[in-house]
Amino acid sequence: MNWAIIFEAQNLALYGQGIVTTLGLLFSSLAVGAVLALICALALTGPFPVLRWLVGAYTYVIRGTPLLIQVYLIYYGLGQLEWIQARWDSVWPWTHFKQPFFCALLAFSLNTAGYTAEMLAGAIRETAAGEIEAAQAYGMSRWQVLLRVVLPSAMRRTLPAYSNEVVMMLHSTSVASAVPSMLDVTSAASRVYSDYYLPFEAYLFAAGIYLTATFCLIGVFKLVEQHLLAYLAPRKH
Amino acid sequence: MKKLLLSLALGSLCALSFAQGKDLKVAIDPTYEPFTFKTPDGKPTGFDVDIANALCEQIKRKCVFVEQVWDSMIPGLQAKKYDVIISSMSITADRLKAIDFTDKYYNTPSRVVLKKDVKYTGPASIKGKKIGVLKGSTQEKYAMGELKTVGVEVVSYEAQDQVYLDIKSGRIEGTVADSVEATGGFLTKPEGKDFALAGPDLFIEKYFGVGAGVGLRKGEAALKTELNTAIKAIRGNGTYKKINDKYFKFDVYGK
């Protein structure tokens, strides 16, 4: 096993760039996805059947098709459409579709939004009926009940499942290596492999990076859960 | 249902195949029209494939084609996934460090491909433009060495036809490719009508080597001699010319 090559400056730089791209993609798609998920969850639990049906169809398709196909559809598929091609040199926002990072970001955000929306909607539906009735007895309007009572507790209850989703997203960013010119950790490893013919070293190093990142994320979520879900913890005294 | 399960079970037993006997496993990257590509129903075809079949006939072995992504061609060969690479792989000094090659079986130059209205006077004249290349190819080495250094943006793709897909959609503005491949795989097709070959023929040996040969693992002297004899044989008995004329109007064997 030839580990010395991995630790050469230019290869470490390659992995470093990969880490930057991976983390950048992860956090920006989580951010955009979270906002989208909130809106979708409200639509899913709202009073308008048309919205419920539309968003339901969206989450069904997102959860029923692989992320790789979604990425290909957005990067290659949308790039093929003539009216996008005509506009993406000059008209904002279509200019963004020219860049690989934006296409990857869009695909990942839509994906995480689909899953998170269902999780959040489930948590909203499970809010104790008594809490909602009490809020309504106080004379709060529908929006006030949502903002002050339902959403805070629903978001806390989604936290354990959401931590799973964040870790899954981290692993899914490796799919970004299928988009040309996206240099994430997996494509850095593939590059080292095809240049030096060292599959074990290259991919084991990448696996190590992902493992470390996963543990860090799980650790952060544990801390957050201890703080926000403290009321669910067993009594200490 | 039972038949499906039975065939799956038998199929997975054949997963561990012990390579002995008369079959010659040939690696191809079928995204390189007109040298190596597939018909719509999945059959490999093209100049490389026909040459491979002719060589196999000469050495009296059966060709079995294995598809492989271009940038893992050489690692796959070293991992013994196949025996030879007959897929327009150029003989370069860098590659000779890792694997062995037979004599060349064709030699065509690479060229830059750009839109017809772009004035190309050298690498610096396309500064700022996006050029797509095949990951792991000699053209990529050239682009990284000569174009990237003067400010051209070089994007690497895993297959040459994906480069053409993105040229068609406008994400990149050109490519550096084998001139014959670019002609047959892009310029003569509807999406290539606004593009043309630009600049001089690129025969720089440092990047492009001396032509395409059959790649084999180091230490296979017997197979190498067999294949070299076969190449001379098909050049001499007219088979090469027949295959050549099927795809091209000129002799691709080159200098």
Place this chain on the structure above:
Amino acid sequence: MNDYYLAILNGAVLTVGVSLAALAVSIVLGLAGAAAKLSGRPVLVVLATVYTTLIRGVPELVLMLLVFYGGTIGLNNLLERLGSEATVDINPFFAGVLTIGFIYGAYMTETFRGALLSIPKGQAEAAWAFGMGKGQTFLRITAPQMVRYALPGFTNNWLVLIKATALVSLIGLQEMTYLAKQASAATRSPFAFFLFTAALFLVYTSVSLYVLRRLNARYSLGAKRGQL
């Protein structure tokens, strides 16, 4: 054009094959892992914990690439050291099935462990009191009850497994994602082919959801659910 679609349909059969074979591997590994974790023997518990932690911490694609590229070289080197002339080739189907089965075995371990823990201990004790052996207890008493508790997690894992088979296209297995990508690059029309593949996946997941829901209903007969 139509030939390409037919080829993709053939690739769909391969996708189904890979996912079913991987499911079998993952169920076996899941049961073994759950048994190891619940056995109480420290060595087995540590081994199983390391297995589930490592697998759930590394992306599937990286594991697949490791097994596919590294595995073949490793096996061949081993054979060379042992003096054999033969070469072994792990083809993409085998690599994909092994890797996916291995990965989802870890997730199944957690699912089965949770399900096994939910069965009241009295059930197994009553079976032993009747004189049933460990094997009989498992087959007649534990397993049928475990199915009910495991089904939600199992459904989840199965759906994610189906989608993971799309990644096997990246190591060269000619299943539908791979063929769709080649067809789309050759004909320069990616939208149609990828939409077709997405629709096929949607059909596959919908059918699976339906079958598993029926299974769930059948195995939940008699279970009392609280009224809200």
